[in-house]
Amino acid sequence: MTNPVKQIGIIGLGLIGSSIAHGVRRWRPEMRVVGYDRDSAVRQQAAALGFCHSVADTPAALGQGTDLLMLAVPVGSMGAALAEVAAHLPAGAIVSDVGSVKQAVIEALMPLLPAGVHLVPGHPVAGTEQSGPEAGFAELFQDRWCILTPVPGCPDWANEVVSDLWQSLGSQVTTMDAPHHDLVLAITSHIPHLIAFTIVGTATGLAESTQREVIQFSAGGFRDFTRIAAGDPIMWRDIFLNNRDAVLEMLGRLTEDLTAMQRAIRFGDGLQMAEVFTRARAIRRTLVQANQHVPPQKPKAAST
């Protein structure tokens, strides 16, 4: 396959957008990287950090010559972001995104696509607890999965261009239909985050002296929840608003299981507990074997 992309345009220069820019600069040096963020402070920061060849001042300027547009904004802003730039894209351009919810994003983007512009929805399953343009690094996507959820009518070559890009950044690419993606991500990502946000919130509802102790003794497990709960609040709000049905379905299952554990604790059913705990430990071992247990970290030395 000949890759036709000469210029990648990235809207949204936070952790994910800036990491894509770093990665393309390093591993796809033939591509020109143009960035845009609707926050002018972020644009200035990005320009100073220099991970794009140029930072556009307007969505229109970003659209000029962009044959691959990457939307890296919260899922609730995908439609608005594309609407501003769509008319300026050249014919034959590809629009892709990095949203953690796929059905709602596809529904928001499809009606906005100009004729002859193709949509390839995607989701790199990677992140750190940091956000913002200074948090990005080229290696973020290495050895991580990127899930594409192709839409009917999109030509194969367009799907392959996006797949090829993610492989250049070190990801393994797989495809899935959008509703299934949203269900799997509800349990692997959205519910864990919801729980983490909630439990940290519960702790803030305790007496002030106890709150201080919660921080002090967080090494017992709470610490890990706070790390998960450090994600960008708007990004996460949008995910829950846009993946409502799958999240409510999985939350229902979890609540049933939690109620069963509560009952086991109340009535001292040690057998049931030990069984559930042993099964959970076995899952951890499977995951370590699948080599998906080590979180990515920004290298100490700056990277471009």
Place this chain on the structure above:
Amino acid sequence: MTNPVKQIGIIGLGLIGSSIAHGVRRWRPEMRVVGYDRDSAVRQQAAALGFCHSVADTPAALGQGTDLLMLAVPVGSMGAALAEVAAHLPAGAIVSDVGSVKQAVIEALMPLLPAGVHLVPGHPVAGTEQSGPEAGFAELFQDRWCILTPVPGCPDWANEVVSDLWQSLGSQVTTMDAPHHDLVLAITSHIPHLIAFTIVGTATGLAESTQREVIQFSAGGFRDFTRIAAGDPIMWRDIFLNNRDAVLEMLGRLTEDLTAMQRAIRFGDGLQMAEVFTRARAIRRTLVQANQHVPPQKPKAAST
């Protein structure tokens, strides 16, 4: 204060017990370290690893000359462990423990103390996802808290001996009353573990093909829950059985908060979500400032 301890006897040679042995060998070389585990395979492993001066074959042999007995067994086994060795301890000996629950352990141990033997209940807030004698390392307790919950009638010098030991291993020592300890640990440690065990269990209840995908895409948050859920099942069962009231109280609060979030998702209340998420993120920042955010890791080189 002159520390009178010539010999520390450790019952239970898992992660915590073996790490205490490693630490005492390195930082309190004047103490003789004797270990015992009721599992003969663990005793053999410990003897081969060599982190004790000697591994006793029987509880009676461990009691001989032990002026500081450290109980490092699951909280439900503390009483049985002390019962086997109590009669063999010299007069004036100190009994301490590392249990994550303090009231129930104190109630189990107090009636078993021979006259003239003193109890200093303790809880080092430290751990890794590993267990067993080969998992221990001297640095496990460095920069971590150790909470002592002194009992009435125990002489100050005995409390100081134990406090001094933990400081030698690099811990900061604080004291608390036992019921308050159990409440604080319920929210900072026991509930996070319960949730992690449960959510991993919920995932195992999904269709088999989905289960595989849960492992595959765990980098989205689930991964962190599996790490928390990798703890020893019997240790955790005992914690929930022995800290029932505090765990049920905190679980009740969490369930209320989770129900409120569920309602916010159902009715699309983005404002409430963003507020909770923003507060959670602020807590994470406080914790990073308190330098309690980095988990300990076993150094690559073996340590004694």
